[in-house]
Structures are given as C-alpha cells and as structure tokens.
Amino acid sequence: MYYLLIALVLLTKAVLAGDAPDWVIQPGKSAAFPASAYIVGYGSASAQNPDAQKIAEDNARAALSGSIVTDLRSTVISRLEEQGKNSAEYFSSVTQSSTGLQLLGISIETYKDKKLVHVLAYAKRTELSATYNKKREALISNIAAIITQAKAAEESKKIEDAAALYLSLFPMYEALRETEIVLTVVHRESQVFQPDKAIPSRTEIAQTIDRLLAQSITSVEDAARAVAYQVSKQISGTTGSFLVSPMTYQDSKMSSPFARYFQQALETQFQKYAVWEVARQARGFQPKSSQITRDLVIASGAGCIFEGNYWEQGDRIKLIGRLRDVQNGRIMAAVEVTLDIAHIQKTGLSIKPENMLKALADQKAFAEEEVISSDIQLDVWTNKGTENLLFAEGEIMKIYVRTNRAAHIRILYNFADGSRTLLYDDHYIDEAKANQVVEIPGEFECTGPFGAEMMVVVASVGKLPEVKTYSVDGIAYLDEKDAKKAAYGTRGFKKKDPASSTSPQQTEKKLTITTIAK
Template sequence: MIKRFALLTFILLTPLCHAAVLSGEAYGPTREEARKNALATLAESLVVEIKSEFKSEQTSDGYTDASKRVHTTSDLPLLGTDFTVIDKKGEYYCTVLMNSDRALPLYRKELARLATDIEALNKRQKKQKKTASRYRTLTELLAAVEQFDKHNTVAVMLGGKAARSPVAAASVRSEILSIESVAPTLDIAADVLTRDLPATSYMVQAPLPAGSSQATAFSRIMRDKIAGRVRATEKKQPSSSYLKGSYEIGKSGITLAYRAVDYRGETVASRVVRLAPSAYRNIAYRPASVDFDQLLHEGYVRSNDFRAELNTNQGKDSLLFQPGQTIELFAKLNAPGYFYIVSHNTSTAQSYLLELNDAPGKRAFVRYVNADDANRWISLGEFEVSPPFGTENLQLVASSRDLAGKLPVTAYDDDTGLYIVQAATVKDAVIKTRGLKPKRKKGVKSAEATLSFTTMAK
C-alpha cells in the first residue's frame, strides 16, 4: 500500500526571496543552435543556485532512500524564458532570460497539473488487479513523481513555497520492487530496466553509485548491457534523449534505477530493479574514493557573476571511456579572465598541472580568455584513451586576475613527463590548490569548476 508522505527537501542554498533574473549567453552556427546553447548555459546558472538537494523518504514497509541528488543541466525543466538572437555575420549570439516573476506562476501551474496526474495514476494502480497492468502504471507514476520533484526544486529556488507530492518516489519504488522479483543475473536486470521504453535513440550513461561521480566495473558492464537492448548512439545531439542511471548499495543487494530523459529535460520513463548479491559477485561495484569525490565537487562556493565550466565532447555527467575512444576537453568562462587546470588521478594518487599552451615557464599552464572568447567553449585538445586507466578529476581555477603567480608548487617527473603538484595526498593537493585561488574582493573575481571521468579497459 502506498501511503501519502510528506517529502522533506533541504536546499543547501537560500532560495531567491525577491524577483530575480537569471541569464544565459551563447553562440551557435544557426539560430536554433544558439538558442539551445544559451538554454544550456542558463541551466548551468540555475544549477549554481540549486547546487544540490537532499531527500529522505521512507515507506510503510521500511524501504528508505536517503541520498544526495545532484541535478544536471539536461535534467532541469526551464519555463518562462525569453530569447534575443543576434545575427553576427556567419554565427548567431543568443541571450536567454528567466525572470522569477514570470516563471514562478508557470512552475506552480505545472506542479498542479503533475499533482493531478499523480493522484489519477495512484488511484488507477490501486484498482488494478492484474500485476502486469499495475506494474506499468506504477512505472508511469514514478516518472510523474520525479518530474514533480524537479519542477518543485526549481520553483523553490525561484522563491516559491515547497509543494508536496501526493505520493513519495520512494514509496512507488518500493511497490515496484515488491512486484518485480529480485534479479538473479545482470542480463535479467537489463531486461527489466529497458522493458517498454519509449521508442527512440538514446545516449546511454553509466550508472553511478549514490553520492559519487566515479564509475565502477559494475557501471561499465550495466551500461553496455543496457545499450545492447535499446537503439543506442554515442554521438551527442541537441535533441538527444538520455538513459541516466544510479545505484544504491544495500545489505540485501544493489538497487539500480534508470530514467529516460528527453532533450527538454523531462523524465519520460523510469525503471528500477533490485539485484541479488550473486548477480554481481566478483565485480567491483564500490567507488574507491568517496571522501575525495565530495571534497572536490562540493568543497567550493560558486557564483553567477563570474562562472567557469568544464565539459567534454560527450557531456559532463557519468563519463566512462574505454580504449579507442577520443576525449575532447572544453572550458568556458562567462567573462574575460585567466584559468589553469589541475588533474587529480585517484588511481595513481598523483596531482599534476595540465599544460594549456606552448608558452615558456609558468605561462604554459595559464590560459587567457579575452572578451571575444567569453561565453564560447574553448577546446583544450583531444586525446585517445590508453593505459594507465583510472579516474581523472579535473579542477579548473579561474580569476579575473592573472594566475601565473598563483600556481601550486610542482616538480617535473622524468618518467611521466608531468608537472606533479607537491602535496602529501590528492586530497591535500585539492585543498592547496583551492587555497591559492585569489580571494573575491572589489575588482577581483574568481571561480572554480570540476569534472570527473573514468577510463577503463574493455
């Protein structure tokens, strides 16, 4: 039985208490591309405001879901936006604005509609006698509740009051798991997760452990099995749909969830399955460095007046690469400034400065972004995945002030050809690098961005 449950949401940052305008700016070869790129920048701006959300949900049968959920730009529903597109001789420049006074009523209206849908689906599943029919309705209900939660999060950040979902997501997941038998093999789990998905092509992402951005061997195997059961594509397109996964490690097994997200950020389907421990015996499934992960990605404050971003040709979420694939790295500042990048490899326990140009001395590690290149993605080069494999964690430090005199102390390593940061551990290297960042004061702006990806043998 699904009971009504008050969803507890704790927002780490204070919601906007007054009318606010969030903006995004971007270039594109066509009007449509410029609009989509500007929307992605606006979504990133909103992520800065939201940062993260904590949920704790429990059902009558004791199933608990208490995990950190980080919203990604492709997940956020953006309502009430205004566009201005300018033709700049061969390319287009777009500015998109979201005014909270205009947008908030639209979110309230959508929340009311979703709440009505949730009530109707919940009533339907209670009346259904056939297990197969009830299961399908429950998966629809789960997708609707997840959509409600995402809209509610944005509405709260725009200054609205937190709305209460008629049904908690954890309760729905618990009901689904009570119907679906525990999967004895990974193949059966993949069958369950891809059953009756909308017929379209998907970029399939590796499922990540809750609270971590590090892919595991279990992540790779499940991603490949899921991709083999849908129309999968590796080429990212503005209209791409995604299959995004995550899993929680419990005493009785792993609970693995996948959701189908369309190009508008809407969750169109959601699936969940529990695997028996025997299904993943001898497969590495625990992330190796949770403490480091949290320090790197959560240990700094972001601001919208001076922003830095990191990305790859495959996006920035759930990144897992294998031999033969090519990774291209990109960086972007929203205003003129300087930046450098430290890579922290938790597998080799080394941190090193990335060489960003051919200049002599310290200038080789510092890149300057002029006014013409602000709000544009700048390629930092591409490389082919090869051994040694592991998890690379990039930490970009940016400032409106020249950073050549603010680099961490390094020593050149003859064996690797890298400039190794002098620190006791990779955690110490993150802290030292962050400590060198110029303090924000009048006339000086600073920012930070992080990105993690895992490389793994086939």
C-alpha cells in the same frame, strides 16, 4: 489516462541600442532583479554567429538552472546534512543531471552590442511558487486517478493492464519530485516535502509492479532486462532514439566497472525489446551552447538520454533510471529495480572506485572557497561530454574549453593514486578566440592506477600565480600533497566577500572522471 500539459511561457524583450543595462556591465546582476525576489541566469554569444540569439538564450537558461542546483546544494542539502538527514536520493534527479531542470515561466531580456548578444533569463520567485504549486496539485490528482484505474484493472484480473498503468506513474512521480525540489529552492526551505497521504510512495508503486510482473532477478542481466521491459512499456507506441549513459554510484558522480558492464547489458536488452533505437555516442563533438549534455545527445543522433544512479541499501542495490527528452526536459520513462549485491559480486565487478573515500575528500576540499564569477563564463568538456564520465584503459580523452572573453587557463588533474599534475598551465585564450571552441593540445590516454579522478579547470582574466611543481618524465606534478592547500594554491585567490560590489574575474569548473581497467 490523464496527462499533465503545461506550456512553457517565454517572454522576450530586446534592447538594441542605448546604454548597456546593469546586468550586462556586471553579468547577471541587476538592481531590478534582486536574488531575494528573482532567480536569474546570464548568457552571451558572439554576435557574428547566425544563431547568436538562440545560443545566448540557451546559455542563460543553463546558468539559471545551474544557480538553482548551486542554491540547492549550498543552502538546502548542506543544512539537511547538518541535521543528520540523508536527502541525496531525493534530490539526485536534479543535482546529477544538467538536462533535468528546465523551468516553466522563464522571461528573457536581450541586449546586443557590436561583439556580443547578451541575454538575461529570469523568473520571479512568487510566480514560480504559484505555477509549481498548481503543477504539484495537478500531478497528485492525476497520479491518484491512475492508481484508481490500476486497482480496478487488477481487481478485474487484467494484470498486464494494471502493470502498464502503474508503470505509467513513474514519470509522473519523477515530475512530482522535481516540482517539489523547485518549490524548496524558491522558498529557500531546508526541508524535504513529506509524502502526500493521498498517494502511495514511488517505492510502494515499484513493489506493486514487482508483485504483478513476478520478475525473477537473479543476475545483472536479469536486472537489465527488467529495466528495458519497464521502459518499453512506458514508451510503447512512440518512436525515437536515445543514448544510454553509465549509471553513477549514489550521488557521487563516480562510476565503476559494474556501471560499465550494466550499461552494455542495458544496450543489449533495449535492442532485444526493439524499443526505439540505441544511439552510439558521438566523439569530438562541438557543443553550440553551455548545455553540453543536450548537445552531445543531439550530435549522437538521439533525442533522449537514459541515465541514473544505483544505491546501496544493506545487502541490496536499488537501480533508479530515467529516460529524458533533452530538448524539453520531459521524463519519458522512469524505473526502479532492485537486486541482491551477491548477484553483482558473482561477476567480480566492483560497484564503486577503490579510492572513493579519498576522492570524496578531495572533492570536498576543492569545493571549499570555490571561486565562481559571473563576469567570466567557462565551459569545459571532454570527447565524452561532461557527465557520467567513464574511460576504460587505453581510451583517449580530449579536452575542450570555451570562455566568453580572453582568459588564462589552468588545468589541474587529480589522479586516482592521489598525485596531482598540471596538464596545462597558463594556456592563453585571446580575444579572437572568445566564445569559440578551443581544443587543449594533446591527447590523454587512460592508464592505471584506476579509480575516481577529478579535473579542475580555472579561467582567469589576469595571469595566474605560479604553482610549485616537480617534473617526472616530462610531467609537472604539484609539490603540495594536501588537497585544501593544493586547491588554494591552484586558484591563487580566496572566495570573495559576498557583500563586496565587485566580482573576482576568475571562475572554475570541475569534472569527475572514473577510469577502469579493460
């Protein structure tokens, strides 16, 4: 069997004295690293922290990966959608997971002052292109070689060996897809790589596996069993532990009662197959860096996370999942299983929130004119992290924030029924609490009406303008019902002209949260 091993090249240049470089004065922006030729990310950490260098580097890498996802959504996916092409599933492994994209060939520059350790992570587009083109060619070659072995095993009636070989291809197909996505962003192309004619598609491999294993899937439990079996075969002979995350509906980041049920069924089946150890999610953890999901998994005593999406395809549902090492981004296992929607309907569980269309419209409205500044960095998370957030009736949500400088914090919450409330307005984080975890006072209990909800957190160096509200039982609700006007009023600013040399000292983060009945 062939394995693709590519070392992560990390070059570090430290500056300890002298004038601060331009990328410190205007975080992440440098004449030496123009966006046309480089992809960059800026991170910082308190110089008083003994792990300041590592935390700042982690934050810079997270910012760099985030810039790729932002570029992917704003320039590539949007153009494809304008052309009427549905690319959501193709890009989902990158756009739906913060642990997914960890670039090869990142270089690091460091500047230290009395208060902070500043780090700039950067990668040259031409070098990324060369590296990832080589990786793509190697992956295609390795996939083709394993397919040849699998076909030989099948012809020799070694069905179990053939199935194992085909299953080993799933992580490689995922790696190939991510490689092609990086190349798409590097070249700023609005097209999806066409399937290489030298190898079959991943779906064709999945169909071959289904034929060889002849697994009968007539219930949600059967689907969970098939997923657990396929994962167990791919990680056989290794040890470890992983966290099972609720799957989300297509590319919406929204979950459902079905997702909660399937998560529990998966945990049961994984334990039956005795593949690794299923970890329990830590509560109230304090992430050290901006890589929230990675730190949550580690705090839970695990090294990997199993996550994915499910896609409606006519009268069937396709479940796509992947087991990923959160430290290096490596895909340890990947699966693709389909089942009839009728089998889900028997459980009486919905596969998407009832208010999904309204929630999607709200997400779109709040994404327009979004104000993001590199001058102020904001991390926001709950006691369940930041991704695949699913809260059941009666569960308590806690909110945490962290900024790299003094800032005014505003938290707007959009409920499933369309109402909007200011959970907190003008919560001030002073300079002494910069780069530290700040827990927003109070606990928030999950109650009806249930569905897809959204939390918007705005951080501003200056005081935010007043928002008109009315009070019901001590809760401040927004007067404004229109989503676009509510978004504009909550920010108090509009998106700055990209040609301007100054950056608005304000930024925001949004979390998608699904609430369900018990």
